Amino acid sequence: MAAVIAENLTITYEGKPAVEGVDFLLEEGETLLLLGPNGAGKTTLLKTIACFHREYSGELRVFDRPPCDARELIGYVPQSSNLNEKVPLTALEVVAMGGIYRRGFAHFKMPREVVEKAAEVLGFVGLSGFESRLFRELSGGQKQRVLLARALISDPKLLLLDEPLSALDPSARVEVANVLERIKGERNITMIITTHDINPLIELGDRVMLLNRRLVAFGRPEEVLRDSIIKSVYGPLARVVPVEGRLFCITGDAHLHEHGGGGL
Numbered sequence: 511m512a513a514v515i516a517e518n519l520t521i522t523y524e525g526k527p528a529v530e531g532v533d534f535l536l537e538e539g540e541t542l543l544l545l546g547p548n549g550a551g552k553t554t555l556l557k558t559i560a561c562f563h564r565e566y567s568g569e570l571r572v573f574d575r576p577p578c579d580a581r582e583l584i585g586y587v588p589q590s591s592n593l594n595e596k597v598p599l600t601a602l603e604v605v606a607m608g609g610i611y612r613r614g615f616a617h618f619k620m621p622r623e624v625v626e627k628a629a630e631v632l633g634f635v636g637l638s639g640f641e642s643r644l645f646r647e648l649s650g651g652q653k654q655r656v657l658l659a660r661a662l663i664s665d666p667k668l669l670l671l672d673e674p675l676s677a678l679d680p681s682a683r684v685e686v687a688n689v690l691e692r693i694k695g696e697r698n699i700t701m702i703i704t705t706h707d708i709n710p711l712i713e714l715g716d717r718v719m720l721l722n723r724r725l726v727a728f729g730r731p732e733e734v735l736r737d738s739i740i741k742s743v744y745g746p747l748a749r750v751v752p753v754e755g756r757l758f759c760i761t762g763d764a765h766l767h768e769h770g771g772g773g774l
């Protein structure tokens with residue numbers, strides 16, 4: 511079954527288009543890397559698939575349902591954690607919150623099965639033993655893994671990740687990319703990952719979308735990551751370089767410099 515189908519999808523904010531006329535089909539179990547410069551509409555597309563933003567025209571189906579009827583199938587990891595770090599939550603509590611909200615009611619005392627599931631997914635992201643550590647005291651990579659666990663606790667069929675590696679140092683990027691590889695390898699979860707820097711994630715991508723308000727390209731990585739396509743968005747200095755059988759994408763995107771990422 512297709513996990514996500516978009517046909518002539520146009521997404522607007524108060525009538526002004528942010529994403530226009532997009533068509534694509536992502537099969538269940540595939541990982542899509544969603545690439546594009548600042549303001550290209552990546553977050554907008556992700557939020558619309560997650561039913562956080564509803565102003566769109568055209569067709570958008572998630573597991574053959576309108577996005578807002580598929581919410582229990584979707585896990586979302588936002589660009590910044592949206593947690594108030596003044597509240598001293600433990601890693602386990604942060605993860606368990608994903609399980610409690612899913613049930614549609616708040617508990618003062620967490621049900622045992624939620625605590626057990628939270629500990630299990632913390633183990634899956636490599637954080638066994640961190641249950642009672644304060645979230646705010648964790649490193650950037652550990653926090654991002656806790657947020658991944660928070661999204662995984664409800665067993666989503668579709669996981670949407672907005673810039674999961676941005677704001678992380680290089681070793682934390684590797685940590686988080688390894689967990690994403692583990693999710694792809696061991697769970698049949700469809701993933702859509704937005705990124706400015708495709709290089710640390712390239713091996714994960716079954717499909718790559720290059721978005722610049724309109725769909726520039728969608729296909730297998732080797733179909734999309736071509737000099738002519740990359741230059742059409744990022745300018746004449748951008749290029750794709752094969753290194754030891756892998757493709758590296760040099761976009762020179764301003765955001766990459768900002769985060770010290772893989773752009774040159």
Ligand SMILES: Nc1ncnc2c1ncn2[C@@H]1O[C@H](COP(=O)(O)OP(=O)(O)OP(=O)(O)O)[C@@H](O)[C@H]1O
Nearest residue numbers: 523528546547548549550551552553554555706765
């Ligand atoms: N809440 C909003 N109201 C009005 N316009 C918005 C809103 N959110 C985003 N936009 C506009 O929609 C366009 C796409 O923004 P979006 O954040 O989706 O891009 P992006 O590709 O995720 O960018 P970045 O890489 O910088 O995060 C931009 O022109 C932005 O100003």
